[in-house]
Amino acid sequence: MGKDPKADIADKLAQLRLSFRGKAEGELDQLSEVASRITGGGQEQRLLREDVMSAYQLLHRLAGSAGTFGYAALGAEARRLEQRLKPLVEKYPLHDDASPGVPSEEIPQVIDTLAQARQLRSLLDETSVPATRRTNDPERLNDQYSLTASDVHVVLCGLSEGSQVFLEYALSNHGFSISHQEVSTLSFSGTPGVTLVVTSEDVLSKVSAALDTKAGNEDILKPPLICIGSRDDFKTRYTLAESGADALITEPVDATILADNIERLVTERSRTVSGKILILDDDEDLAGHYQAVLEGAGFVVRAISNPETVLSELSEFSPDIMLLDVRMGAYSGPTVAKLVRFDPEWVSLPIIYLSSEQDKQVQLEAMAKGADEFLTKPVSDSYLVRAAQIRCYRARQLNELLIRDSLTGLLKHSFIKHEVDKEHARCRRQSRSSVVAMLDLDHFKKVNDQHGHRVGDIVIKALANLLRQRLRSTDMIGRYGGEEFAVVLPECTVQEGQSVLAQVCKTFSDLSFHNDGVSLSVTLSVGIAALGSFESGSDALNAADQALYERKKAGRNGVTIFQQG
Numbered sequence: 001m002g003k004d005p006k007a008d009i010a011d012k013l014a015q016l017r018l019s020f021r022g023k024a025e026g027e028l029d030q031l032s033e034v035a036s037r038i039t040g041g042g043q044e045q046r047l048l049r050e051d052v053m054s055a056y057q058l059l060h061r062l063a064g065s066a067g068t069f070g071y072a073a074l075g076a077e078a079r080r081l082e083q084r085l086k087p088l089v090e091k092y093p094l095h096d097d098a099s100p101g102v103p104s105e106e107i108p109q110v111i112d113t114l115a116q117a118r119q120l121r122s123l124l125d126e127t128s129v130p131a132t133r134r135t136n137d138p139e140r141l142n143d144q145y146s147l148t149a150s151d152v153h154v155v156l157c158g159l160s161e162g163s164q165v166f167l168e169y170a171l172s173n174h175g176f177s178i179s180h181q182e183v184s185t186l187s188f189s190g191t192p193g194v195t196l197v198v199t200s201e202d203v204l205s206k207v208s209a210a211l212d213t214k215a216g217n218e219d220i221l222k223p224p225l226i227c228i229g230s231r232d233d234f235k236t237r238y239t240l241a242e243s244g245a246d247a248l249i250t251e252p253v254d255a256t257i258l259a260d261n262i263e264r265l266v267t268e269r270s271r272t273v274s275g276k277i278l279i280l281d282d283d284e285d286l287a288g289h290y291q292a293v294l295e296g297a298g299f300v301v302r303a304i305s306n307p308e309t310v311l312s313e314l315s316e317f318s319p320d321i322m323l324l325d326v327r328m329g330a331y332s333g334p335t336v337a338k339l340v341r342f343d344p345e346w347v348s349l350p351i352i353y354l355s356s357e358q359d360k361q362v363q364l365e366a367m368a369k370g371a372d373e374f375l376t377k378p379v380s381d382s383y384l385v386r387a388a389q390i391r392c393y394r395a396r397q398l399n400e401l402l403i404r405d406s407l408t409g410l411l412k413h414s415f416i417k418h419e420v421d422k423e424h425a426r427c428r429r430q431s432r433s434s435v436v437a438m439l440d441l442d443h444f445k446k447v448n449d450q451h452g453h454r455v456g457d458i459v460i461k462a463l464a465n466l467l468r469q470r471l472r473s474t475d476m477i478g479r480y481g482g483e484e485f486a487v488v489l490p491e492c493t494v495q496e497g498q499s500v501l502a503q504v505c506k507t508f509s510d511l512s513f514h515n516d517g518v519s520l521s522v523t524l525s526v527g528i529a530a531l532g533s534f535e536s537g538s539d540a541l542n543a544a545d546q547a548l549y550e551r552k553k554a555g556r557n558g559v560t561i562f563q564q565g
C-alpha cells in the first residue's frame with residue numbers, strides 16, 4: 001500500500017527543517033569567522049568590504065528563511081541585525097574597488113553588530129515549533145482546501161418545517177446530500193467535500209455568527225451561507241450581505257434556482273483552491289518548503305532553482321501562477337519576470353515575488369518590471385496559501401471566460417469539439433473505448449414560447465448542473481449549441497454510457513420547474529456513439545447526432561445508440 005500523502009508532506013517538511021538547521025549552523029559559523037576577522041582588525045580594505053557584504057548577505061538570508069522553518073526568533077533577530085548593516089552596505093558601494101570603502105569610524109558599529117550576531121546560535125535551540133503551526137499542519141491544510149465539487153452536502157438550518165420538507169425533496173433530486181441542523185448545535189466539521197448552509201432571513205445573523213465561531217475555533221473555512229428571504233431590494237440585499245449571506249433566494253423558492261446558486265458557490269470555492277504553481281527560488285530548501293505547503297493545500301506545484309530553465313519549464317508545465325525569488329545568485333527575479341513577459345503567452349501570467357526585501361520603493365520598482373504582488377519573507381504558510389488561492393482563482397476566472405459558456409459554465413462549442421478530437425486520438429493510440437454523446441432538450445421551443453426565455457434559460461442551466469453532478473470529473477461536457485449539449489465519456493463502453501445517460505434523462509424528466517404558479521417538466525433526448533469506431537472525432541460526433549435524430553423520431557426522452565446503417 002502506498003504511503004499516506006499527508007504523512008508524506010509532514011515528513012518532507014520535517015526533513016526540510018532539518019536541512020535548514022544544518023545549513024543555518026554552517027552560515028552562523030561563517031558569520032563567526034567574519035566577525036573574528038573584522039574584530040581582529042588590520043584587514044585590507046578590499047577584504048573588509050567583502051566581509052561586511054557577506055555578513056549582510058548571510059543575515060539577509062537567515063532573516064528571510066528562518067521564520068518559514070519555525071525559527072521565528074532567529075529570523076527576527078537576523079532581520080534586526082541585517083537592518084543595522086544595510087545603511088552601510090547602501091552608503092558605500094562595497095562592490096566597487098574604486099570606492100573608499102568602510103570608513104574607520106563605522107567599524108566599531110560593524111564589530112558590535114557582528115558580536116550580537118554570535119548570539120544567534122542560541123536561538124537555533126530556542127524554538128522549534130513553527131509560528132504558523134495550526135495551518136502548517138498538512139492534515140489541516142488538506143481538510144480545508146482539498147474540496148471536490150461532486151461531494152456537496154447541504155445543511156438546512158432554521159427553516160420552517162414546510163420549507164425543510166420541500167427543499168429536502170427538491171435538492172436531493174439534484175443529487176445533493178441533505179441534513180437538518182439546529183442553530184444552537186450547528187456543526188459542519190468532519191463532513192467530507194463541500195458543505196453549504198441554507199437558512200432563513202430571521203436567523204441568518206445567528207447562523208452566520210455560529211459558523212464564524214466554529215470556523216475560527218477549528219481553523220477551517222466558513223461554509224457558504226444561502227439565505228431564503230421574502231424580499232429582494234438593495235436595502236435587503238445590503239443587510240443580508242452584511243450579516244454574512246453569500247446568496248439570496250426569494251420565496252416561493254424555485255429549487256432549480258437554489259441548486260444553481262449552490263452549484264455556483266461550490267464551483268467558486270473549489271476553483272479558489274486549485275491551480276498549478278511554478279516556484280523559482282535558488283534556495284532549494286525554501287522552495288521545497290513552499291512546494292510541500294502548497295501541495296498540502298491541494299495545488300499542483302513544480303519547484304525549480306535554476307533561472308535558466310524557466311522558459312522551458314513554463315511551456316512544459318503551463319502554470320496558473322509563478323512564485324519568483326528576487327535575488328538568485330547572478331540573476332535578478334524582476335529581470336527574469338521581464339524576459340518571461342517577452343513571450344505573448346506569458347504576458348498575463350500572474351507573478352508573485354517572494355523576497356526578503358522590505359524596502360517599499362525597491363518592491364515597487366520590482367513590480368514595475370512585471371510582477372503582480374510582493375510577499376515579504378518569511379511568509380506564513382497560511383498567508384502563502386491564501387495569496388496563491390486568490391491569484392490562481394483570478395487567473396482561472398480569466399481562462400474560464402475564454403473557454404466556458406457564460407450561461408452554463410460548460411465548455412464552449414470549439415473547446416468541446418477539441419476534447420472530442422483529443423479523446424478520439426487517445427482511443428486510437430491506446431485502443432481504449434470511450435463514448436461521445438449528443439444531448440438535446442425536447443420541444444424546447446414550446447418551453448420558451450409558453451413560459452418565456454428566462455424559464456428556458458433556467459431549464460438549460462438545470463441540465464448543465466445535473467450533468468456536472470452525475471458525470472465523473474474526468475468526463476467532458478460542452479454546450480454544443482443553444483439547447484444542444486455534447487459529452488465525452490472516456491474509458492466507457494456504449495452500454496455503460498447508455499445506462500449513465502438514461503439515468504440522467506430519468507432524473508431530468510423528474511425535475512419540476514415553476515413559473516408563475518405553473519409547474520412544468522422537460523425531457524431530454526440523447527444519441528451516443530463509440531468514439532474509437534470512427535475515422536475522426538467529427539465523424540463520431542456526426543454519428544451521435546444521427547442517433548439523436550433517431551431518438552427524436554422514436555419518441556424522444558431517452559438514449560439511442562448509433563447503429564451502422
Ligand SMILES: Nc1nc2c(ncn2[C@@H]2O[C@H](COP(=O)(O)OP(=O)(O)OP(=O)(O)O)[C@@H](O)[C@H]2O)c(=O)[nH]1
Binds near residue numbers: 441446453457482
Ligand atoms: N431560453 C433559451 N432558449 C434557447 C437558447 N438557445 C436556443 N434556444 C431555443 O431552443 C429552441 C430550439 O427549438 P427547436 O430546434 O425547434 O427544437 P425543439 O423545440 O427543442 O424540438 P425538438 O428538438 O424536435 O424536440 C429555439 O426556440 C431556440 O430559440 C438559450 O440560450 N436560451
